Amino acid sequence: MPAITKVVLRNFKRFDKxxxxxxxxxxxxxGDNEAGKSSVLLAIDLALSASRSxxxxxxxxxxxxxxxVDRFMGSRRLVADLPKALVEIFLTEGADPSLNGRNNVDRxxxxxxxxxxxxxxxxxxEVKELLQDPDAPFPFxxxxxxxATFAEDSQIAFKKHVRHLLxxxxxxxxxxxxxxxxxxxxxxxxxxxxxxxxxxSYRKAKDEFRDAHLxxxxxxxxxxxxxxxxxxxxxxxxxxxxxxxxxxxxxxxKGRQCFVxxxxxxxxxxxxxxxxHLLLLEEPENHLSHSQMRKLVERLSQAEGRxxxxxxxxxxxxxxxxxxxxxxxxxDPAKRGALSDLSESTAKFFMKAPDNNVLQFVLSKKVILVExxxxxxxxxxxxxxxxxxxxxxxxxxxxxxxxxxSFKRYLELARLLGVRVAVVRDNDKHWQKNCVDxxxxxxxxxxxxxxxxxxxxxxFEVCLYEDNKELCDQLFGTSRKSLSVLDYMLAxxxxxxxxxxxxxxxxxxxxxxxxxxxxxxxx
Amino acid sequence: MDKTVTFAVAGSGKTRSIVEQIDPSRRSLVITYTxxxxxxxxxxxxxxxxxxxxxxxVDTYFSFLNSFCYKPLLQQDMQSRGISFSAPSQxxxxxPLSSKLRYMHGDRIYHxxxxxxxxxxxxYEVVRERLDRYYDDIYVDEVQDFGxxxxxxxxxxxxxxxxxxxxxxxxxxxxxxxxxxxxxKSLHGDYDEYRARFAKAGFKVDTxxxxxxxxxxxxxxxxITKTLGIxxxxxxxxxxxxxxxxxxxxxxxxxxxxxxxKLFLEQHWLYGCHSHNWGACKGLDHYEDVxxxxxxxxxxxxxxxxxxxxxxxxxxxxxxxxxxxxxxxFLAPESLFKKxxxxx
Numbered sequence: 001m002p003a004i005t006k007v008v009l010r011n012f013k014r015f016d017k018x019x020x021x022x023x024x025x026x027x028x029x030x031g032d033n034e035a036g037k038s039s040v041l042l043a044i045d046l047a048l049s050a051s052r053s054x055x056x057x058x059x060x061x062x063x064x065x066x067x068x069v070d071r072f073m074g075s076r077r078l079v080a081d082l083p084k085a086l087v088e089i090f091l092t093e094g095a096d097p098s099l100n101g102r103n104n105v106d107r108x109x110x111x112x113x114x115x116x117x118x119x120x121x122x123x124x125x126e127v128k129e130l131l132q133d134p135d136a137p138f139p140f141x142x143x144x145x146x147x148a149t150f151a152e153d154s155q156i157a158f159k160k161h162v163r164h165l166l167x168x169x170x171x172x173x174x175x176x177x178x179x180x181x182x183x184x185x186x187x188x189x190x191x192x193x194x195x196x197x198x199x200x201s202y203r204k205a206k207d208e209f210r211d212a213h214l215x216x217x218x219x220x221x222x223x224x225x226x227x228x229x230x231x232x233x234x235x236x237x238x239x240x241x242x243x244x245x246x247x248x249x250x251x252x253x254k255g256r257q258c259f260v261x262x263x264x265x266x267x268x269x270x271x272x273x274x275x276x277h278l279l280l281l282e283e284p285e286n287h288l289s290h291s292q293m294r295k296l297v298e299r300l301s302q303a304e305g306r307x308x309x310x311x312x313x314x315x316x317x318x319x320x321x322x323x324x325x326x327x328x329x330x331x332d333p334a335k336r337g338a339l340s341d342l343s344e345s346t347a348k349f350f351m352k353a354p355d356n357n358v359l360q361f362v363l364s365k366k367v368i369l370v371e372x373x374x375x376x377x378x379x380x381x382x383x384x385x386x387x388x389x390x391x392x393x394x395x396x397x398x399x400x401x402x403x404x405x406s407f408k409r410y411l412e413l414a415r416l417l418g419v420r421v422a423v424v425r426d427n428d429k430h431w432q433k434n435c436v437d438x439x440x441x442x443x444x445x446x447x448x449x450x451x452x453x454x455x456x457x458x459x460f461e462v463c464l465y466e467d468n469k470e471l472c473d474q475l476f477g478t479s480r481k482s483l484s485v486l487d488y489m490l491a492x493x494x495x496x497x498x499x500x501x502x503x504x505x506x507x508x509x510x511x512x513x514x515x516x517x518x519x520x521x522x523x
Numbered sequence: 524m525d526k527t528v529t530f531a532v533a534g535s536g537k538t539r540s541i542v543e544q545i546d547p548s549r550r551s552l553v554i555t556y557t558x559x560x561x562x563x564x565x566x567x568x569x570x571x572x573x574x575x576x577x578x579x580x581v582d583t584y585f586s587f588l589n590s591f592c593y594k595p596l597l598q599q600d601m602q603s604r605g606i607s608f609s610a611p612s613q614x615x616x617x618x619p620l621s622s623k624l625r626y627m628h629g630d631r632i633y634h635x636x637x638x639x640x641x642x643x644x645x646x647y648e649v650v651r652e653r654l655d656r657y658y659d660d661i662y663v664d665e666v667q668d669f670g671x672x673x674x675x676x677x678x679x680x681x682x683x684x685x686x687x688x689x690x691x692x693x694x695x696x697x698x699x700x701x702x703x704x705x706x707x708k709s710l711h712g713d714y715d716e717y718r719a720r721f722a723k724a725g726f727k728v729d730t731x732x733x734x735x736x737x738x739x740x741x742x743x744x745x746x747i748t749k750t751l752g753i754x755x756x757x758x759x760x761x762x763x764x765x766x767x768x769x770x771x772x773x774x775x776x777x778x779x780x781x782x783x784x785k786l787f788l789e790q791h792w793l794y795g796c797h798s799h800n801w802g803a804c805k806g807l808d809h810y811e812d813v814x815x816x817x818x819x820x821x822x823x824x825x826x827x828x829x830x831x832x833x834x835x836x837x838x839x840x841x842x843x844x845x846x847x848x849x850x851x852x853f854l855a856p857e858s859l860f861k862k863x864x865x866x867x
Contacts, residue, residue: 095550097657101595109595109649121604121630151595 002162002277003307004044006090008105011065011083013039020327021337022309024092026300028318028326029311032363035330037311038168041280043087044309045166047115048278050147050157060085060117060143069138079128082139084118088150091162099161101151112150113161120144163188164278165265169258169286178250181261183237188276195236202236254287259296266303278307285314297321315359319350323413328362331417338416346412353409357400361410366397366420366521369410374497375424375460376401381501382510386518397521407449411442422517423449426459450517461489461496463511471504526681528666528689528721529729532755533846534738534808537690541662542567544688547577549659556584556668556700559806564664580658584673584700585634592650593637600644607631611703635701638676651683658685665806666691667711670699674707678724689726690733693717694753697802697840711835736846738808739763743852747845751838752831755846765852767825768814774859783812786844787857788821788837793864801840804847813848815841816857825854 009018014036029037046054055063068083075081088104091111099111119127119142127139148154149161165184171177187195206228210218218225241248244260252260265279284300285293297320300308312318318326324347326339339362350358361367368383370376379399383392392399402410407423414421428434435451457463465472465486476485476496489496500508510518531537538560545551545568553568555561564581572579582591589606607628615633618625620643626636641650654661661681663669666689669677681687696711710717718728736744740761747755768774777783778796784804785791791798794816799807801815817825821837824830831838845852 093656095657097591097595097653100653100656101598103595103599107599109653151590152598153590153594 001305002091002094002111004089004162004278004309005092006088007040007044008086008088008090009040009043010086010105011068012043012085012087013063013065015039016065016068019333020329022307022327023325023340024307025304026308026321026325027310028321029309029329030318030326030359030362031311031329031331033313037329038282040329041166041168041282041309041311043115044089044278044280045164046145047087047089047113047147048162048164050113050115052145052147055115055117055145060140063117064140064143073138077131079119079124079131082119082127084116086114086116088112088114089162094161096161098151098153098155098159099149101149103148103150103152110150113147113156114150115145115147117143117145120146162277163274164280165276166280166282167261167265167284168282169254169284170282175250179238181265182240182242185242185264186237186240188274191274199236202239203230206230255289255292258284258287259292262296263299266299276306278309279303281308281310281312283312283314284310285312285317290316293317294320313359315357318362319353319356319358321351323347323350323358323362326362328417331363335417339413341416343412346409349406349409353406354403356403358410358413360398361400361413361419362417364396364398364419366395367410367414368397368399368422368424368517368521369402369407370399370424371405371426371460372401372403372493374493375399377494377497378501378508381505381508382514383518385508386510386515387522390522395522408439408442411439411447414447415442415444418446420521421447422521423447424514424517425449425451427451427453427455427457429455429458431455448517448520450513450520452511452513457511459490460511461493462486463513464500465489467509467511468500468504468507471500471507475499475504524725526687526689526724526726527729528691528718528726529733530718531690531692531733532736532753533692533695533842534736534849535733535758536737537664537692537733538563538567538806538808540733541664541688541690542571544660544662545571545577545579546660547572547575550578550657551580551660551662552587552654552658553579553581553662553664554584554587555581555664555806557665557806558583559804560664563806563808584669588637588673588676591653592641592646593632595653596646596649597640597644601626601632601640603627603630603632605631606634606637608634611635616704633703635671635673635703638672638701639703639706641676642672642679647679647682650680654680654683654685660686660688663687663689664691665695667693667696668698668700670710671702671706673700674710674720678720681724681726687726689721694751694839694842695805697805697836697843738849739846740850743845743848746852747842750825750828750830751842751845753838753842763848763850763852765854768853768855769859771859771862774855777814777853777855778860778863780812783814783853784810784847785860786813786815786847787860788816788818788840794860795863795865801844805843807847810847811850812853813844813851814853814855815844816855816860817841818857822856822858 003024004022006022007020009015020040029040031037064083064085072081072083089112091099093111100109102109104112104114119139123142127142130136130139147156149156168177190198210228214226249257249260262281262284265276284296288296293316297317300310301321324340324342328336368379370379376399380392387395405425407425411421425435431451431453435449439449452463457466472485472489476488483491541553553564555564561581561583568579601623609628611633615625626632626640641647693714722728735756735758737758739757740763741757742764744755744757746765747753768777778785781797785794785796785798786801786804787794787798788801791800821830821833821841824833
């Protein structure tokens, strides 16, 4: 069973250079918008399909790295310098020598398939002449894709070494996407022999229909008769639909379509079927409700015996599926696979922990971790106040509420990813033990724990109250009968925070340790 | 080291011996030089395994050299587009071994220098590793046709761990895979020295297993041994005979006889009959009666009883032609076919 070990992109879409390592089984691609998750899936799909028409329908202009084009246009514009888009798919070693060779960027002897979009050699003279005109536009229309294996075997389109399917849920209900999906699932579930048998009986059935039911009409006609169309546009492949409970899939809601299409593609076929080797899923969370998404995650995590590449925005999908399988796009390449070194217990923690913001953490450069909702609600305001007029957004700092004190899990991530993290926590009456000794194993430059060193000031609310006594008494003192102001604040943390934000924002001052945290994170 | 080279006589069942030796539980590669034998091999292997799975790959030598060795390892360096089967130009031959220009005919690669290029680029070890990765047993048919750099290449890659079984017939050497200058020019000059090259490379040399012809009858075998000086014995008795034909009437009858194939030195298609060329029919096994048309030089030698003194290449081609006969062998002067030759 072939699996992708590495994807190499050169001048493809937004990547001038990408070397992405993949593992067998599940892989999760994480990245912000525009980080290039879909481009990676597209590149794999194009190279493995080895289809010129797919490339042509997308257009070379959309595939060739725009910066490379600009660089070329700003250069001496020599034909030899024309940029080429390159996609190389490195595969696990199989038994077919026609896949194996050194014709790849690594010059390493291994199995693989590549796609190069370049100006073919026989057109170069023509392009050279064209480029002599200083006003000539970039010669996109001379570009053509070329597909080959690493052994420089160009018969790949006929051989289909890797059976794959791309499911893009953002285009899930487009007619063409549905047709492609249906056809590839059909070919997975029926081999070539079975398919041609079914094709011909379908044709026969049309003829029988004509003979049986159009006969009456045709008999009264002279010269011309009616028939039923059979062509490349109307045949079994184009007329097939997938039914669920007798209803065609394309009349279902998008969410249901997403779910069904993904699960159907993941199904293990029976005897005589050719299972997919690789499933590419583009943002499977689209159109899915929370509960459907949980079900989908379960299906994905149980998909054994094939390679899965999931591009996602969803914290839930990536953490529930095991963070160790994640590759980060749009970050420092050295950090890309860093999550695979995550300890098993931390990976499992995020799989089991309540829904969290781990994806946001992973994708950030600077993060302030806080214990709970109260800190989270007030932090933006406090930050603005003590950051010399700057804001969280301006400084690119994210505040994440951990909902407890599981900071160490995040610190482990921070260590792997180099995220700058300020942990803001309560001392819980024992500063030395809870806030110093507790984090002895995480002494590193990019992380620091901030807490009030005075054991008496044990929680955020206590500190807040003591440092803003007047304001708090004024806001919460008047109507209190049984509880002291501080006790009230401790008992209604989130509401108090919200009220402080709402009514006391201008006067509110952050406790010293929080000011320190803000100053440090901004460095 | 499990390497054997078996020298056979014509019709002794070289191809059959390869097909029978194939072990379906092992991954086999069969390399042959002529496309005649390639088709034949495929057919026979398919027959033997009759739909059952056997990991057998059949490839012609140049397809193997190009698709398995050259392209996977060197295509990106050379950026060649296709193979040139021309003789190398003098300019290219003056280039140093390290120069790309020595190997290229425009943007195509010289067929006769591909093996040398692999050597110069230090690829022998990688090719051996590739062979071992994909195959357990490697069979090479028509090994006598390896010439030039290809012969050295063959002996080198045979140092792989895989089991090598080479089969050939020294005297059926009629055209070399390739030649380049003086490289292995005298390789086929002497049978003893030729065998010694294999022995020195670690091969066990077997001259007995395939020593008798199953195709040709005793009369044809005796005739070959007597006139061409090439030792060949018949495996079984047969009534087939050898006849020298000298009258126009007899030649005309043979010419129009669809059951008898007429073999010419060259340009057989000009004679408008069921025909082939001497050398090119190597590997073919389906002719019954055969009529060999002798060109004037050979005919003169035959009449003087000195055919064995013909140039080795001519003698070898005649050997191929004579030994095609399952049935009767007729010999006639080419001049009597002249009236059937188109354009005359």
